[in-house]
Amino acid sequence: MIAVLIILLLLFLMTSVPIFVSLGLSAFLAVLLLSGTEPMVIVQRLFGGLDQFSLMALPFFILAANIMDAGGLSKRILKFSRDLVGHLSGGIALTTQVSSMFFGALSGSSPATVIAIGKIMYPEMNRGGYDKSFSSGLLASAGAVSLVIPPSITLIIFGAVTGVSVGSLFIAGIGAGIILGLTSIVYIYIYAKVKNLPRDKKATFNELTKSFFKAWWSLLVPVIILGGIYSGIFSPTEAAGVTVVYALIVGLFIYKEISLKDLYQVCMSSAVTSAQVLVLVASAQVLGWVLTRQQVPQQVAGFIVDNVSSVILFLLLLNLVLLVMGMFMEGVAAIIVTAPLIFPAAVELGVDPVHLGIIMIVNLAIGMYTPPFGMNIYVAQSITRLSMKEMMPGIGRFLIVNIIGLFIITYIPDISLFLLKIVE
Numbered sequence: 001m002i003a004v005l006i007i008l009l010l011l012f013l014m015t016s017v018p019i020f021v022s023l024g025l026s027a028f029l030a031v032l033l034l035s036g037t038e039p040m041v042i043v044q045r046l047f048g049g050l051d052q053f054s055l056m057a058l059p060f061f062i063l064a065a066n067i068m069d070a071g072g073l074s075k076r077i078l079k080f081s082r083d084l085v086g087h088l089s090g091g092i093a094l095t096t097q098v099s100s101m102f103f104g105a106l107s108g109s110s111p112a113t114v115i116a117i118g119k120i121m122y123p124e125m126n127r128g129g130y131d132k133s134f135s136s137g138l139l140a141s142a143g144a145v146s147l148v149i150p151p152s153i154t155l156i157i158f159g160a161v162t163g164v165s166v167g168s169l170f171i172a173g174i175g176a177g178i179i180l181g182l183t184s185i186v187y188i189y190i191y192a193k194v195k196n197l198p199r200d201k202k203a204t205f206n207e208l209t210k211s212f213f214k215a216w217w218s219l220l221v222p223v224i225i226l227g228g229i230y231s232g233i234f235s236p237t238e239a240a241g242v243t244v245v246y247a248l249i250v251g252l253f254i255y256k257e258i259s260l261k262d263l264y265q266v267c268m269s270s271a272v273t274s275a276q277v278l279v280l281v282a283s284a285q286v287l288g289w290v291l292t293r294q295q296v297p298q299q300v301a302g303f304i305v306d307n308v309s310s311v312i313l314f315l316l317l318l319n320l321v322l323l324v325m326g327m328f329m330e331g332v333a334a335i336i337v338t339a340p341l342i343f344p345a346a347v348e349l350g351v352d353p354v355h356l357g358i359i360m361i362v363n364l365a366i367g368m369y370t371p372p373f374g375m376n377i378y379v380a381q382s383i384t385r386l387s388m389k390e391m392m393p394g395i396g397r398f399l400i401v402n403i404i405g406l407f408i409i410t411y412i413p414d415i416s417l418f419l420l421k422i423v424e
Helices: 003-014 019-036 040-048 053-070 073-085 091-107 110-127 132-147 153-162 164-195 205-232 236-254 260-293 296-307 312-326 331-349 353-367 376-382 389-410 413-424
Strands: none
Touching: 003 019, 003 132, 003 260, 019 260, 040 260, 053 073, 053 091, 053 110, 053 153, 053 236, 053 260, 073 091, 073 110, 073 205, 091 132, 091 164, 091 205, 110 132, 110 260, 110 353, 110 376, 132 153, 132 164, 132 331, 132 353, 132 376, 132 389, 153 260, 153 331, 153 353, 164 205, 164 236, 164 353, 164 389, 164 413, 205 236, 260 312, 296 331, 312 331, 312 353, 312 376, 331 353, 353 389, 353 413, 376 389, 389 413
């Protein structure tokens, strides 16, 4: 049955059938043709897969991110980031990277970060004399950090699939996200030094203070989310609802850049995005249920434990598999398919469950801009109008430096876990 299931899944994926159809239909056909199980069970599993309290956070965080973008929070973050690092070598590019990290803490969405930051900063980099391939590679890679820095949608999915605390994953994602961003920052600085690229005039203390206070309401978002979770005021799911209310208040009454008409469009767009993500989650949960019934996770875990005794080797193999998978699958789908298989074996070998989640998310963040199917590449193309061939040199260089960051995060667990140890 499993062989038929895998063949059907690969066949659907290779023939460009939508991922959610590929996951759900392959499981449905395998059960219908080769099992005595009633097909109605598949329908029940579709709904059951979404019946998790932690998944309620998804539509709320998506709505909050869209409200923040429409409400002017992103442009204030850009101004503060530019005043902060614009005077350094590669100032415009550094602004793009730093503001993407800040915006990732607001949106939790990689493509949304590429669009919000890229449409403003790509023309700026062109005017500053940056190579277009470098600029496009920066946009695609900088947006990927959003998958790691909380509140990350992919971290929520990993928590829902494995039962690992979403709050703990959020805390661990801070250190990992900073390291991933720093590898790009170091490369940008060296590149700009070698190319002797222009820099901004250094902002005065008053200018920096002014832009900080203008962006203050935006920068408070991650503080509210993480502070509320770890002070016990609200759960990660409740934090998502609080974030929506906060974003509404800031956008409507403080920045006053969003109207009720805009709010309707934001809600409609958020509903569509939420539906796209959740139908994928439901379909993948069906596939996961079939695999679990056939004891596949236990068999995979047993095989790994019997044949891979070294944690170092296991994590190396895991990184290689996930990097390749990231080339072909979107992060949410990849997590739902692989986490149930990998998780038991990793725990058996002594890998911290939170650290495992961060490793998997960092891999899939890199996959967001890895050819041939990295989503951020196509989002960046909509801004840059460059061909894949023109973008590849820049993308390749950022891939190398971010993979270095991945291995640092993988083999130094305290980068992800030290904040968690402090708050606990």
